[in-house]
Structure formats: C-alpha cells, structure tokens
Amino acid sequence: xxxxxxxxxRNFCIIAHIDHGKSTLADRIIEKTGTxxxxxxxxxxxxxxDLERERGITIKAQTVRNIYKAKDGKEYVFNLIDTPGHxxxxxxVSRSLAACEGAVLxxxxxxxxxxxxxxxxxxxxxxxxxxxxxxxxxxLPSAEPQRVIEEIEDVIGIEAQDAPQxxxxxxxxxxxxxxxxxxxxxxxxxxxxxxxxxxxxDSVYDSYKGVIIFCRVKDGRVRKGTKxxxxxxxxxxxxxxVGYFGAGQFIPCEELSAGMVGYITASLxxxxxxxxxxxxxxxxxxxxxxxxxxxxxxxxxxxGMYPADGAKYPDLRDALEKLQLNDASLRFEPETSAxxxxxxxxxxxxxxxxxxxxxxxxxxxNLDLVTTAPxxxxxxxxxxxxxxxxxxxxxxxxxxxxxxxxxxxVNAEIMVTKEFIGSIMDLCQERRGTYISMEYIEExxxxxxxxxxxxxxxxxFFDALxxxxxxxASFDYDIKGYQPSQLVKxxxxxxxxxxxxxSFIVFEGTAYERARKMCEKLYExxxxxxxxxxxxxxxxxxxxxxxxxxxxxxxxxxxxxxxDITRKKxxxxxxxxxxKRMRQxxxxxxxxxxxxxxxxxxxx
Amino acid sequence: xERDLEIYIHIPFCARKCGYCDFLSFPASEEAxxxxxxxxxxxxxxxxxxxxxxxxxFMGGGTPSLLxxxxxxxxxxxxxxxxxxxxxxxxxxxxxxxxxxxxxxxxYRQMGINRLSMGLQSVxxxxxxLLGRIHTYQDFLDNYWEARRAGFDNINVDLMSALPxxxxxxxxxxxxxxxxxxxxxxxxxxxxxEEHTPFYERYGRDRERLERGEEPVFLPGEEEERRMYADTLxxxxxAGYRRYEISNYARPGRECRHNKGYWKRTPxxxxxxxxxxxxxxxxxxxxxxxxxxLERPGAREEETALSRQEEMEETLFxxxxxxxxxxxxxxxRLFGEPLDKAYEKxxxxxxxxxxxxxxxxxxxxxxxxxxxxxYVMAQFLL
Numbered sequence: 001x002x003x004x005x006x007x008x009x010r011n012f013c014i015i016a017h018i019d020h021g022k023s024t025l026a027d028r029i030i031e032k033t034g035t036x037x038x039x040x041x042x043x044x045x046x047x048x049x050d051l052e053r054e055r056g057i058t059i060k061a062q063t064v065r066n067i068y069k070a071k072d073g074k075e076y077v078f079n080l081i082d083t084p085g086h087x088x089x090x091x092x093v094s095r096s097l098a099a100c101e102g103a104v105l106x107x108x109x110x111x112x113x114x115x116x117x118x119x120x121x122x123x124x125x126x127x128x129x130x131x132x133x134x135x136x137x138x139x140l141p142s143a144e145p146q147r148v149i150e151e152i153e154d155v156i157g158i159e160a161q162d163a164p165q166x167x168x169x170x171x172x173x174x175x176x177x178x179x180x181x182x183x184x185x186x187x188x189x190x191x192x193x194x195x196x197x198x199x200x201x202d203s204v205y206d207s208y209k210g211v212i213i214f215c216r217v218k219d220g221r222v223r224k225g226t227k228x229x230x231x232x233x234x235x236x237x238x239x240x241x242v243g244y245f246g247a248g249q250f251i252p253c254e255e256l257s258a259g260m261v262g263y264i265t266a267s268l269x270x271x272x273x274x275x276x277x278x279x280x281x282x283x284x285x286x287x288x289x290x291x292x293x294x295x296x297x298x299x300x301x302x303x304g305m306y307p308a309d310g311a312k313y314p315d316l317r318d319a320l321e322k323l324q325l326n327d328a329s330l331r332f333e334p335e336t337s338a339x340x341x342x343x344x345x346x347x348x349x350x351x352x353x354x355x356x357x358x359x360x361x362x363x364x365x366n367l368d369l370v371t372t373a374p375x376x377x378x379x380x381x382x383x384x385x386x387x388x389x390x391x392x393x394x395x396x397x398x399x400x401x402x403x404x405x406x407x408x409x410v411n412a413e414i415m416v417t418k419e420f421i422g423s424i425m426d427l428c429q430e431r432r433g434t435y436i437s438m439e440y441i442e443e444x445x446x447x448x449x450x451x452x453x454x455x456x457x458x459x460x461f462f463d464a465l466x467x468x469x470x471x472x473a474s475f476d477y478d479i480k481g482y483q484p485s486q487l488v489k490x491x492x493x494x495x496x497x498x499x500x501x502x503s504f505i506v507f508e509g510t511a512y513e514r515a516r517k518m519c520e521k522l523y524e525x526x527x528x529x530x531x532x533x534x535x536x537x538x539x540x541x542x543x544x545x546x547x548x549x550x551x552x553x554x555x556x557x558x559x560x561x562x563x564d565i566t567r568k569k570x571x572x573x574x575x576x577x578x579x580k581r582m583r584q585x586x587x588x589x590x591x592x593x594x595x596x597x598x599x600x601x602x603x604x
Numbered sequence: 605x606e607r608d609l610e611i612y613i614h615i616p617f618c619a620r621k622c623g624y625c626d627f628l629s630f631p632a633s634e635e636a637x638x639x640x641x642x643x644x645x646x647x648x649x650x651x652x653x654x655x656x657x658x659x660x661x662f663m664g665g666g667t668p669s670l671l672x673x674x675x676x677x678x679x680x681x682x683x684x685x686x687x688x689x690x691x692x693x694x695x696x697x698x699x700x701x702x703x704x705x706x707x708x709x710x711x712y713r714q715m716g717i718n719r720l721s722m723g724l725q726s727v728x729x730x731x732x733x734l735l736g737r738i739h740t741y742q743d744f745l746d747n748y749w750e751a752r753r754a755g756f757d758n759i760n761v762d763l764m765s766a767l768p769x770x771x772x773x774x775x776x777x778x779x780x781x782x783x784x785x786x787x788x789x790x791x792x793x794x795x796x797x798e799e800h801t802p803f804y805e806r807y808g809r810d811r812e813r814l815e816r817g818e819e820p821v822f823l824p825g826e827e828e829e830r831r832m833y834a835d836t837l838x839x840x841x842x843a844g845y846r847r848y849e850i851s852n853y854a855r856p857g858r859e860c861r862h863n864k865g866y867w868k869r870t871p872x873x874x875x876x877x878x879x880x881x882x883x884x885x886x887x888x889x890x891x892x893x894x895x896x897x898l899e900r901p902g903a904r905e906e907e908t909a910l911s912r913q914e915e916m917e918e919t920l921f922x923x924x925x926x927x928x929x930x931x932x933x934x935x936x937r938l939f940g941e942p943l944d945k946a947y948e949k950x951x952x953x954x955x956x957x958x959x960x961x962x963x964x965x966x967x968x969x970x971x972x973x974x975x976x977x978x979y980v981m982a983q984f985l986l
Contacts, residue, residue, distance in 0.1 A: 530959075549817070552817075553827070554975050555975070556850065558795075559793040563866060563872060563882075564880045564889075565866070572982045572985055575979070
C-alpha cells in the first residue's frame with residue numbers, strides 16, 4: 001500500500017434512486033479496473049445477499065478497492081463504498097458518505113431525477129462531497145439524456161453538461177466515468193502523523209476473525225499492535241490485522257494511514273461495540289475530539305415474532321442472536337402472548353429492515369414465523385408523570401392512567417408528475433398528513449412536502465403511492481420528531497375472546513373505519529369452522545365493528561370417482577396444510593396470516 | 605390361492621363433452637377410437653398375469669357404450685385371455701341413454717357383461733339440456749326397458765342434485781320417478797362445479813359464494829342442498845334402497861362390488877388413458893396424453909410406493925366413505941396397531957364433536973359428519 005500516495009487515492013460512493021443502475025455501474029467499474037476478470041464476475045458483485053439480488057436493492061454497505069491505470073499513466077486506488085439503497089438505512093448511508101470525498105450520482109436517462117436521488121444528493125452535499133453526475137441507460141429507446149442533464153442543472157444546481165453518458169448494462173463509456181473520478185473527485189487530505197482518527201462506516205461479524213470494522217482513516221495511522229479505542233462505546237482492543245477490500249475478500253496489509261479505506265480486526269466479539277459512526281482512536285495517543293455526526297440508531301418499528309411451532313423458540317432466539325452479531329440496529333427481547341405463546345418483540349429501523357430480517361430468519365435459519373402487525377414507538381405520558389416508550393400495543397396502560405400520547409412524525413418528500421398531484425395530495429390527506437409545500441422542479445413535475453405520522457406510512461404507503469400515480473411517484477422521508485395525537489387501542493375479539501396479538505393502535509378519528517376494514521380482512525382470511533365465529537373490533541369495552549364467519553355447513557366430495565383417489569388425496573392434503581398454518585386460540589383456529597391482516601387494510 | 609384383483613378400463617370418448625364434466629373424455633373419430641382399442645388390447649395382454657383372480661371388471665368413461673360391439677368384445681376378450689376372471693365376476697359397462705340399441709345390449713349380454721350403469725342425471729329435459737346431455741328422459745326410458753328386455757337384471761342409474769335452478773321439490777320428484785323404475789342401484793350425487801369446465805365460467809362465482817357460506821345466485825344454497833341430501837336417504841329408504849356409501853344406494857345385495865373395492869383398497873389395475881391403479885402397495889396411472897399412450901400404452905406415471913403411514917391414512921379416508929365405516933379389527937390386522945392408538949387425538953376430537961361414532965368395533969361418520977366429511981378425513985392425515 002505504501003507506494004500509493006494520498007494524492008493517488010479516490011474515495012467515492014455511488015448514489016442513485018432505486019433501479020437507476022447503481023449496482024450495475026459498480027460492477028462495471030470493478031470489471032474495468034481489473035479487480036475481477038469478467039469471468040469471475042457474477043452479476044452485481046456488490047449485492048451479496050440473495051435478498052438483495054432478488055429485490056435489486058443494497059442493504060449492507062459494500063466496499064471494494066480497485067486499482068485504475070489512468071490516461072495520465074499513473075495508477076490510482078479507487079475505494080468504492082457502495083451505500084445501502086433504502087430510507088430505512090439513511091444513517092448508514094450518511095456514515096458511508098462521510099468516508100468519501102466524492103459521489104458518483106447516477107441518473108436514469110429515461111426517468112430523470114427522483115425523490116431518492118434528491119435525498120441522496122442533499123445528504124452528499126451535507127458532507128461536502130464533490131458530485132459527479134452520470135447519465136445511465138442511454139441505450140433505452142426512451143432515453144432523453146439532454147433533458148435529464150438540464151434537469152440536473154435546474155434542480156440540483158450542479159454543472160452537468162459534460163456528465164458521462166453511459167450504459168452500465170452494455171458497458172458503454174465506462175472509461176469516461178473512471179477518468180472523471182480521477183479528475184473531478186479530490187484526493188483525501190489528513191495528517192498521517194496526527195493522532196489516529198478513523199470513522200467506522202460498517203462492521204460485520206466473522207466467525208474466525210471476530211468483528212471486522214470497516215473504516216476510513218482521517219488522520220494518523222493504524223497497524224497490527226495498535227491499541228485502539230472506540231470513542232463512543234469505549235471498547236478497546238489491540239489490533240490483530242489491518243487490510244483493504246478485494247472483491248469478496250479481505251487482503252491484509254501493513255498499515256492504514258490518513259486517507260485510506262480499509263478494515264481492522266481486533267478480537268472484538270460483538271458489533272454492538274463497533275457502532276457505525278463511532279470514531280476509532282489510538283488509546284495511547286488519543287485524538288482530542290471524535291468525528292462529528294455519531295448517533296446511536298433507534299429502532300423505529302417493532303413487531304412480535306413467534307415461532308409457528310412453539311418448540312422452535314430456542315432456535316428463534318439463537319437465530320436472532322446470530323443476526324444481531326452482524327446487525328447492531330436489530331433489537332429483540334422476549335415477550336409472551338396469550339395467543340402466540342413465547343416469542344420476541346423485535347425492533348427495526350423500518351419496515352424493509354423488518355422484512356429483511358424476517359426473510360433471513362425464514363430462509364437462512366429455516367424458521368416458520370408468525371409475525372404480528374408492526375407498530376411504531378408511541379410515547380405514553382401517564383398521569384403520574386411517568387413516560388413510557390410503547391413498542392407493543394398490548395402494553396398500553398388503562399386509559400384512566402394516560403394523560404396524553406405522542407406519535408412519531410416524518411418529513412416526507414414526494415416527487416410526482418403533474419397529473420397525479422391531486423390524487424397524491426388526497427392520499428397524504430387521508431393519512432393525516434400536514435401539507436408543508438409544493439414546488440415545481442420542472443414544468444411537469446413537482447416536489448411535495450408533507451409531515452406525516454410514521455404509523456400511517458410504515459405499512460403500505462409506498463404501495464398506495466405507486467398505485468395512485470401509476471408507478472410514477474417517488475418518495476423519501478426522515479424522522480422529524482414526536483407530536484401529541486389522539487390515539488386509541490383497537491382490540492380484536494375472535495369468538496368473543498380478545499386476541500392480544502391482534503391489537504393495534506390507531507388514530508381515534510379513523511378508528512371506526514379501521515375497525516370495519518380489519519374485521520372484513522380477517523373475515524376474508526378465516527376459513528369456516530365447525531361453529532359460527534364472530535369477529536369483533538372494540539375500543540375499550542365498546543364493540544365498534546363486527547363480521548361473522550358462518551359455520552361450516554358442507555364440505556363433502558359427493559362424487560368421488562373410484563380409482564382416481566389422488567385428486568381426493570390432494571384436496572385433503574391441502575386442508576391439512578391449511579390446518580398447519582393455524583394457531584389454536586381457545587377452540588378457534590386462527591390462520592397465521594391473520595396476524596398481519598392490519599397491513600392489508602388498504603388493499604382494495 | 606390367487607389374490608383379488610379388480611380391473612378398470614377407461615374409454616375416454618363421448619359424443620359431446622357435457623358442461624360440468626372434467627373427466628378425461630372427448631369426442632373422437634372412428635379411426636381414433638379404433639387405434640385406441642388396438643393400444644388398449646395390447647396393454648391388457650402385456651400386463652396379463654395368472655397371479656390374481658379378477659372379481660370385477662368395470663368399463664368406464666367417457667361413454668364406453670359409444671364403441672362398436674365388436675370393439676367392446678375384443679377388449680373383454682383380451683381381459684379373459686390375460687387374466688383369470690371369476691365365473692361370477694361383476695362386469696359393468698357405463699352407458700349413456702341414446703347410445704344403446706337392442707343389438708348392442710344383446711351383444712353385451714353375450715360377451716358376459718352383467719351390469720349396466722346408466723347416466724341419466726335428471727328426469728327433467730330442461731335440466732338435461734342445461735347439463736349439456738345429448739338425450740331426453742324418454743330416450744333413457746326407451747333404453748332402460750330395452751336393457752331389461754335384453755336380460756339386464758343389475759342396473760345402476762346416476763342422478764345429479766344441486767343443479768342450477770333446481771329446487772328440493774324437483775329433486776324429490778326425480779328420485780321418486782327413478783325409484784319407481786326399480787333399478788337395483790342408484791348413484792345420487794350433487795353437482796361439483798369443477799375448474800376448467802364451461803360450468804366454472806358460469807357458476808364459479810357461485811361456488812366461491814358457497815364456500816364462504818354466502819347465498820349463491822344460480823345454484824341451490826347450502827341448506828337446500830343438504831335438504832336434498834337428507835331427502836335422498838328418506839325417499840330411497842322407503843323405496844327399499846340402502847345407502848352404503850356417501851352417494852350410493854342399492855337394494856340389498858346389489859351394492860357395486862367394483863366401487864366398494866376402491867373404498868376397501870382391494871388391488872386394482874386400470875387400463876387406458878390416465879387410468880389409475882393400486883397394486884402391490886403402489887399407486888400409479890397410465891399416461892394421460894393420447895399420443896404418448898398410443899405409442900406406449902403400458903407406460904406408467906405418477907408412480908408412488910405407499911408408506912405404512914399413507915396406507916393407514918387411505919384406509920381411513922377411503923373407508924369412512926362407506927356407511928359401515930372402518931373396522932377396528934381389520935385396522936389392527938393390517939397395521940398391528942389399534943386404531944384408537946394410531947389416531948388417538950383426531951378420533952377423540954371427532955367423536956366428541958359428534959362427527960364420528962364408534963359402535964361394535966366400527967368407526968363411521970355421523971349424519972353431520974357426512975356433511976363435513978372432508979374436514980373429518982383431513983384430521984386423519986398424519
């Protein structure tokens with residue numbers, strides 16, 4: 001590493017709206033800089049998890065070091081820090097950006113700027129990054145590069161006339177991007193002789209090496225034997241190994257010094273001690289102040305997770321513990337439900353994070369889960385002065401003990417074409433949004449700003465937005481804070497028995513409608529059973545909605561054509577399968593998917 | 605001693621496909637039928653073995669009576685050459701009204717067919733038309749009496765309830781008129797709206813409504829349908845029939861031996877397109893695609909060896925279709941384990957729910973149990 005001077009290092013990330021081609025461009029850069037031969041490339045090297053590939057999003061930040069021989073004849077080190085692509089992981093994104101000097105902004109030549117593009121650009125500008133616009137997908141028939149260039153100049157206010165016009169998919173014009181990185185993105189600065197100051201932008205757990213810290217050295221140097229300390233968590237250990245990132249592998253080296261991006265291992269056992277955003281320093285020669293911007297990430301969304309088979313409870317605990325080794329933002333604690341037995345209340349950054357964890361538990365750990373409806377964290381101010389962070393609706397104190405409640409609010413930015421402005425404003429209105437502003441960013445498109453309660457958007461807001469704008473609207477948000485609100489707990493009674501795991505908190509003004517829809521949805525999910533089953537929704541002791549699942553009257557195969565019993569068997573097996581997906585509560589069988597019914601209230 | 609065997613022969617041809625039918629059956633040219641008969645005969649001869657005694661032969665369809673007498677005779681001839689058929693074997697052919705003639709019926713008798721199963725479905729010409737049948741009630745009557753004159757003393761008549769627009773009174777009328785003809789056996793089953801049929805296009809929404817417990821628009825409601833079922837037992841009992849299976853009624857001693865074999869898991873070999881078999885603890889079927897069948901008529905598909913558990917399950921969910929139910933002694937003899945041990949919980953649950961009853965060593969469905977028999981049977985899948 002020593003042969004590379006600070007001046008020959010470029011630390012950058014790629015930012016883009018989802019689907020605009022971030023990962024594909026990253027792949028091309030890796031390919032062109034010779035880190036991998038094209039034969040070794042599987043598509044989208046940086047998206048590691050199956051899930052990421054399937055969904056086309058990046059969940060964990062990935063980092064690759066490439067060597068690029070530029071037209072000026074010199075070799076450059078490119079540290080490409082791929083950022084997570086979802087609002088749930090905004091904080092991680094901001095820390096990754098803080099590790100860079102520049103950002104390659106990828107914009108789709110057909111779609112132009114979207115809400116996430118803007119959010120990412122603002123974030124990059126906050127970190128004083130040099131922004132290098134790139135127009136991607138010029139191979140599309142609907143591509144309008146010149147229009148998009150003008151849009152970038154108008155909306156973002158950066159020069160874009162000589163932005164490389166590329167097709168990452170076809171590999172067209174990638175060199176132009178590489179040269180622009182060399183020319184436009186500044187080399188890192190920082191004093192290698194000053195006390196160590198390095199930013200943690202990610203950390204993963206490895207069963208052989210322990211925690212592997214991904215960091216950017218701002219000042220000083222770190223090598224094997226350095227006694228490092230995390231300034232926020234206080235954890236301290238001796239460095240075992242430092243190195244940089246090959247594609248998919250860790251390559252040890254002598255030393256990381258100011259300006260470099262790499263990894264450190266120090267026999268740490270838990271990623272909790274190496275929180276993203278924390279500053280690493282030399283314990284024996286500490287820096288005066290940590291890097292700015294550290295915050296402990298908060299779980300925004302909670303839900304109950306229960307093993308479908310109660311006997312698998314220890315397996316679920318083990319799996320959650322393992323996942324937490326790699327994911328400091330995952331929280332969980334044991335809870336019990338009368339309906340679902342033993343399980344865990346789990347905290348997530350957002351709904352995507354929840355889904356990712358849920359899918360990983362199911363796929364990688366082969367667990368069959370029953371998940372209860374997600375809830376945001378409410379602040380309950382009790383009359384005795386106590387304040388509770390409520391993560392499970394079941395634990396809401398008696399109304400007589402509650403002075404008032406507050407709910408989390410977000411600042412939302414929605415970008416939408418003119419024709420759908422009306423319907424999107426209606427949607428925000430229905431979701432209790434407060435209108436803030438609207439500005440036209442070009443003749444045909446506007447940026448709407450709203451304040452929205454988080455609990456109105458965690459479920460299905462994104463889907464509703466897409467369906468009401470025929471897929472055109474894009475959306476981004478960040479947490480604003482808490483605000484007093486009139487909230488009530490809606491309880492669900494199945495066959496006159498309250499099912500704790502089905503309770504949820506709603507805004508009082510929409511309680512009747514939600515209750516009605518919830519009962520309708522549950523009715524759809526409920527197979528008929530041997531007796532009639534009333535499904536009721538109640539606030540306190542007052543029933544406000546009801547549906548009735550009629551008793552199973554007839555379920556018989558009248559004609560069963562003798563010899564061909566396979567068909568009959570299949571029918572019975574389907575019934576048996578259905579039965580497996582039921583939870584017995586009292587003498588009623590509740591289908592597992594009913595516990596997520598609240599998510600589907602706006603399906604129609 | 606030879607073991608029991610039943611033989612099923614599938615004739616997948618009909619004059620015209622009925623609107624509700626999802627069986628493997630279709631109209632075909634004379635040449636196509638002849639090619640099929642050739643393949644069928646070859647298959648039977650190839651498969652032949654003296655290791656079994658054939659107790660019953662059943663030619664089903666489609667409409668087997670569409671074949672020329674000579675073709676039918678060739679097929680049965682092959683069965684006799686390839687297998688040991690009991691002298692008093694039950695030999696049935698399915699026939700649709702309108703396809704039988706005096707000559708054909710006489711020929712059937714001569715080739716040893718001793719039982720006739722007639723697809724009447726309804727005594728109302730309006731309903732017959734709605735179902736897409738090619739015959740009238742009068743056509744049926746003509747054929748029925750012709751069959752009696754030809755010497756058939758064992759005749760089944762199929763009837764279908766729960767038809768669109770049908771009332772319980774209509775159904776009772778149909779039962780009475782049929783019983784008055786004194787056939788030995790009546791199959792009375794209710795219409796099932798199957799997917800991939802023209803009826804599904806028309807009544808599929810109604811089927812969904814029924815499944816949810818809501819009122820259908822065209823089909824009789826659940827209560828009406830269950831009333832038809834109850835009326836069937838009442839009317840046919842008074843007329844001297846006994847119910848021996850969920851949808852089958854017979855005069856004493858005239859139960860269909862072939863069909864009972866299916867519920868009792870007697871081994872059977874099915875010949876012809878898509879025909880199912882149970883042999884030596886294995887289930888399999890002939891290929892369902894005509895081209896492949898003609899090329900290799902003996903080829904099997906979906907072959908599975910049944911595990912002990914699957915055999916237990918089958919013993920229950922097939923046996924429970926019989927009015928008599930499942931014999932606990934027989935179960936123990938077969939599996940070396942008492943029924944109430946192998947199925948302790950479901951048995952207890954279903955007895956307590958009043959869906960099963962247990963008497964003198966037999967476990968059977970109650971009346972309410974029959975109504976929801978799929979639910980009951982599903983409990984016995986382990």
